[in-house]
Amino acid sequence: MVKEHQLKVHNSLSGQKETFEPINLDNIGMYVCGPTVYSNVHLGNVRTFMSFDMIYRYLKFLGYKVRYVRNITDAGHLTDDGNVENDRFVKQSKLEKLEPMEIVQKYTVDFHKVLEKFNLLPPTIEPTATGHILEQIALAEKLIDLGFAYEVNGSVYFDVEAYNKKGLDYGELSNRNIDELISNSRDLDGQGEKKNPVDFALWKNASPAHIMRWNSPWGDGFPGWHLECTVMSTKYLGDYFDIHGGGMDLKFPHHECEIAQAKGSNGHEPVKYWLHANMLTMNGQRMSKSTGNYILPMQLVDGENDFFEKAFHPSVVRFCFLQAHYRSVLDISNDAMLASEKGFTRLVEAIKTLEILQPKNTSTVHIADLEQKLYTAMDDDFNTPILIAHLFDAVKMINSIKDNSEDISAEDLTRLKTIMHGFVFDVLGLQTENTNVNSDKLDGVVKMLIEMRNQARVDKNWALSDQIRDQLSALGIQLKDGSEGTSYTF
Numbered sequence: 261m262v263k264e265h266q267l268k269v270h271n272s273l274s275g276q277k278e279t280f281e282p283i284n285l286d287n288i289g290m291y292v293c294g295p296t297v298y299s300n301v302h303l304g305n306v307r308t309f310m311s312f313d314m315i316y317r318y319l320k321f322l323g324y325k326v327r328y329v330r331n332i333t334d335a336g337h338l339t340d341d342g343n344v345e346n347d348r349f350v351k352q353s354k355l356e357k358l359e360p361m362e363i364v365q366k367y368t369v370d371f372h373k374v375l376e377k378f379n380l381l382p383p384t385i386e387p388t389a390t391g392h393i394l395e396q397i398a399l400a401e402k403l404i405d406l407g408f409a410y411e412v413n414g415s416v417y418f419d420v421e422a423y424n425k426k427g428l429d430y431g432e433l434s435n436r437n438i439d440e441l442i443s444n445s446r447d448l449d450g451q452g453e454k455k456n457p458v459d460f461a462l463w464k465n466a467s468p469a470h471i472m473r474w475n476s477p478w479g480d481g482f483p484g485w486h487l488e489c490t491v492m493s494t495k496y497l498g499d500y501f502d503i504h505g506g507g508m509d510l511k512f513p514h515h516e517c518e519i520a521q522a523k524g525s526n527g528h529e530p531v532k533y534w535l536h537a538n539m540l541t542m543n544g545q546r547m548s549k550s551t552g553n554y555i556l557p558m559q560l561v562d563g564e565n566d567f568f569e570k571a572f573h574p575s576v577v578r579f580c581f582l583q584a585h586y587r588s589v590l591d592i593s594n595d596a597m598l599a600s601e602k603g604f605t606r607l608v609e610a611i612k613t614l615e616i617l618q619p620k621n622t623s624t625v626h627i628a629d630l631e632q633k634l635y636t637a638m639d640d641d642f643n644t645p646i647l648i649a650h651l652f653d654a655v656k657m658i659n660s661i662k663d664n665s666e667d668i669s670a671e672d673l674t675r676l677k678t679i680m681h682g683f684v685f686d687v688l689g690l691q692t693e694n695t696n697v698n699s700d701k702l703d704g705v706v707k708m709l710i711e712m713r714n715q716a717r718v719d720k721n722w723a724l725s726d727q728i729r730d731q732l733s734a735l736g737i738q739l740k741d742g743s744e745g746t747s748y749t750f
Contacts, residue, residue, distance in 0.1 A: 286323065286325060288319055288326045290328050291501065291503070297364050297368045298348040300367065302554075303547065306374065311586035313380040314688065315642055317381065321686050330383040349472060360472050387492045387495075395495060397476050408422055428520070433519055460484065466481045490522050493530070500531070501530070502531075504530075536587065539589055539590075540591075540592065542555065543591070569594055573601075576604045580600035607655060610655040616662075619668055620668060625657050625660075647687075710739065712724075713725050
């Protein structure tokens with residue numbers, strides 16, 4: 261049973277906060293655009309997925325049954341210049357001398373490991389673009405039949421002007437005017453084939469150089485980027501579902517195109533609430549490989565970088581991220597991370613203190629008021645900064661009880677423990693260090709692996725030696741070889 265509450269969410273489609281009312285009572289369908297797995301997941305992606313993990317957690321915490329679908333984009337698609345050599349999968353496969361699907365596997369595994377490290381819950385369904393090629397072809401055919409798409413030289417394009425002539429309003433999500441879009445657009449991916457520069461590809465003809473290709477009614481080709489999300493979201497959630505999420509950068513053109521494809525094929529809005537997470541910056545600047553202002557998620561955790569003075573526990577990173585509202589730009593820096601570490605430690609110490617508090621016959625603290633404030637914060641468009649502020653009010657309360665400045669009854673103490681554990685661990689998804697790990701046993705296992713690695717090096721089995729080191733590194737355990745032997749850090 262869903263708890264009594266008045267959840268409001270900011271709907272990007274209306275630009276306003278709206279009362280959240282599920283389409284099907286206590287059941288919610290939520291789709292979030294997943295990664296394109298041609299390289300390591302970057303920290304900005306982690307922030308976006310963490311935001312929707314928090315939303316997913318809170319909806320479940322309230323008692324909703326949530327079907328959470330997050331896709332994997334494992335099919336190549338052209339970049340803006342239309343050059344096959346710049347297809348991300350093709351380009352990366354040449355750089356690493358691997359087949360495109362080896363690239364897909366390598367970085368899908370990396371993606372899952374990173375998200376697991378930051379304690380993100382897996383989605384209920386994680387479909388892949390290559391697993392739904394037939395459905396994407398079928399949708400393109402349907403849009404052609406309905407007059408919303410056309411084929412040219414083996415490629416299929418969505419006809420934005422035909423869509424707008426039927427009053428369906430391309431640009432409604434991002435508030436863009438169709439005439440301005442046409443006048444300001446260049447035909448980058450159509451090579452002069454498109455009726456209008458703003459038309460977007462549903463299916464592209466594959467040149468002989470294109471490795472990832474599938475047979476279609478229009479010849480060998482590959483799907484457009486936007487088509488896959490429309491297909492997979494509607495297949496698993498129906499043609500009208502509750503929540504569609506993603507990064508702010510996907511609002512246009514990706515989500516705008518998704519709406520057009522769905523409305524063109526079904527005649528109505530596909531999603532009730534559109535939610536968008538904002539970007540992540542570092543030291544006040546956009547993160548970019550080209551400028552060098554860039555760091556991978558695991559480099560923040562293991563300390564192997566030039567921007568932060570030490571390594572940070574994944575929950576400290578998570579705590580830092582959740583101190584900003586998901587719709588706000590978040591800037592991280594060395595000082596911000598150090599401050600977050602102090603705050604996280606205070607919170608964890610207070611939860612530990614809860615276990616040693618001695619109840620009294622009566623209470624001078626007001627647990628019901630605290631609980632209401634926590635729910636009110638999250639019910640206001642998942643306002644984690646306000647939630648965390650109230651959790652620190654609870655920290656002060658706990659320390660006052662410990663110092664005998666306040667009293668708490670056994671009943672209220674049990675309730676306070678439930679509240680703190682629920683919001684800190686279940687909703688925010690934080691973990692204490694080495695949660696659910698027996699550190700003595702872990703030390704023994706790591707030492708055993710170090711001994712195996714040392715023997716492998718004696719035997720000149722360099723492949724096994726490197727494998728042990730790399731797999732421990734992927735788990736966040738760093739080996740350091742020195743004159744006195746091999747040491748390790750978490």
